[in-house]
Amino acid sequence: MQVNEYKPLIVAFCCNWCSYAGADLAGNNRLSYPDNVKIIRVPCSCRVNPMFVLRAFQRGADGVILCGCHPGDCHYTSGNYYTRRRMALLFSMLDYLGIERERTRVEWCSAAEGAKFAQTMNEFTEAVAALGENKRLEDLRCKE
Amino acid sequence: MQRITREMLTSKAISLLNDGTVSAVLGWREGEFSYDLTPSLFYTAEDIEQNFVFNDFCGANFSKYLVTKTLGIEGKILAFLKPCDTYSFNQLLTEHRIDRSKVYVVGISCDGMADISKIRAITGDGISSISCEPDGLKVQTIYDDEPKTVSYEDAMAERCICCKSKKHVCYDELIGEEGEENPDCNRFGKVAELEAMTPDERFAFWRGELSRCIRCNACRDVCPACTCEKCVFNNPNSGAENKAPATSFEEQMFHIIRAFHVAGRCTDCGECSRVCPQHIPLHLLNRKFIKDINTFYGEYQAGKEVGSRAPLVDYTTGDLEPGQVFEREGM
Numbered sequence: 001m002q003v004n005e006y007k008p009l010i011v012a013f014c015c016n017w018c019s020y021a022g023a024d025l026a027g028n029n030r031l032s033y034p035d036n037v038k039i040i041r042v043p044c045s046c047r048v049n050p051m052f053v054l055r056a057f058q059r060g061a062d063g064v065i066l067c068g069c070h071p072g073d074c075h076y077t078s079g080n081y082y083t084r085r086r087m088a089l090l091f092s093m094l095d096y097l098g099i100e101r102e103r104t105r106v107e108w109c110s111a112a113e114g115a116k117f118a119q120t121m122n123e124f125t126e127a128v129a130a131l132g133e134n135k136r137l138e139d140l141r142c143k144e
Numbered sequence: 145m146q147r148i149t150r151e152m153l154t155s156k157a158i159s160l161l162n163d164g165t166v167s168a169v170l171g172w173r174e175g176e177f178s179y180d181l182t183p184s185l186f187y188t189a190e191d192i193e194q195n196f197v198f199n200d201f202c203g204a205n206f207s208k209y210l211v212t213k214t215l216g217i218e219g220k221i222l223a224f225l226k227p228c229d230t231y232s233f234n235q236l237l238t239e240h241r242i243d244r245s246k247v248y249v250v251g252i253s254c255d256g257m258a259d260i261s262k263i264r265a266i267t268g269d270g271i272s273s274i275s276c277e278p279d280g281l282k283v284q285t286i287y288d289d290e291p292k293t294v295s296y297e298d299a300m301a302e303r304c305i306c307c308k309s310k311k312h313v314c315y316d317e318l319i320g321e322e323g324e325e326n327p328d329c330n331r332f333g334k335v336a337e338l339e340a341m342t343p344d345e346r347f348a349f350w351r352g353e354l355s356r357c358i359r360c361n362a363c364r365d366v367c368p369a370c371t372c373e374k375c376v377f378n379n380p381n382s383g384a385e386n387k388a389p390a391t392s393f394e395e396q397m398f399h400i401i402r403a404f405h406v407a408g409r410c411t412d413c414g415e416c417s418r419v420c421p422q423h424i425p426l427h428l429l430n431r432k433f434i435k436d437i438n439t440f441y442g443e444y445q446a447g448k449e450v451g452s453r454a455p456l457v458d459y460t461t462g463d464l465e466p467g468q469v470f471e472r473e474g475m
């Protein structure tokens with residue numbers, strides 16, 4: 001067994017109504033996904049300020065994924081539509097600044113999609129692990 | 145196009161001041177150097193006659209000054225706005241930051257303002273005075289006996305070369321001729337150039353540019369879209385108020401967030417790059433957002449119409465998914 005195997009730190013923002021419940025379902029169904037995925041529960045995917053994403057990167061996250069209800073199913077009617085526009089622009093901007101585009105992702109995942117949640121996290125962790133550590137956006141001033 | 149002269153502006157200002165239409169005039173006063181002008185309020189005709197300045201260095205966008213200046217004054221303020229300034233003015237009206245009834249807008253036609261750093265690149269340092277003559281700018285430096293002539297084309301600011309519009313979108317009165325919008329200005333040329341680079345090249349480019357940032361906040365202070373009374377960057381607990389080691393990509397957070405805060409509201413006036421003491425091309429960040437908004441959600445020009453809905457506070461059910469951003473052709 002390799003001792004110093006690199007494990008990327010993944011921050012997953014999950015909306016309370018769909019994706020967080022989806023993560024719960026994945027757990028109940030005994031579906032495994034990497035333990036280095038750290039879930040942060042937010043009331044709605046729209047709660048995620050672009051600053052949250054950048055801060056996560058600054059503090060050492062290697063990948064950030066946002067999960068919310070499917071468009072049209074938002075608990076607050078339209079929150080995820082705004083998220084969609086915001087994150088499309090933010091990710092495009094990060095790419096423009098030379099940050100690997102595989103480090104960021106938005107995935108819609110409902111409360112019934114436990115399997116999709118686990119699969120998404122497995123895939124995303126694998127993709128980020130292939131990129132290696134995030135050096136471009138980390139900020140030593142923000143680390144504890 | 146007929147050049148706007150100082151006399152045209154002062155005579156207009158004095159007549160409007162004398163007949164009581166306005167109670168103050170927002171104009172330019174001489175600063176430390178003849179190319180370094182200070183925006184200032186004038187209350188009397190004598191003051192205007194003696195101290196009002198207008199030349200090719202009047203690049204400052206006056207619309208933001210009106211947010212605070214209209215608050216503590218009785219009556220109207222006369223503001224001279226160039227075409228690009230009127231877009232910012234309209235955007236501020238849309239955001240209810242300026243009371244339209246307190247401003248008398250005199251639109252002035254503009255064929256581009258001069259950029260002192262471009263002149264300095266031609267004549268060298270030590271500029272003691274500059275005068276605007278019909279055939280060009282006469283630049284006197286302390287090292288030369290004779291003044292050097294720099295043509296207006298060579299001195300023109302980058303943002304004016306790819307000017308998006310010479311048309312005033314808002315005015316009470318106009319001095320000079322009304323121009324046209326210029327859709328072929330190629331203002332996204334440099335953005336497209338950067339997009340065509342590899343991620344490593346882009347990262348190297350931006351690290352080189354942004355690591356020069358000294359966090360003076362001049363870009364925020366001058367930006368007509370940044371009018372919040374409480375700004376997130378004034379928070380002493382943000383942990384990012386001081387400089388990081390030059391080896392890290394230190395100022396990215398500040399600049400990404402600042403560009404994001406004005407995304408969809410930025411009229412592309414170019415003030416951020418003009419005032420940057422480190423000459424960071426900050427407008428390229430804003431233009432990236434404008435270009436993306438135009439391609440993802442349809443053409444949108446902030447400030448073109450009062451009351452238009454900014455793209456980030458709007459949505460359609462068929463919008464592009466964030467994952468599709470990079471799947472499109474050529475990205």
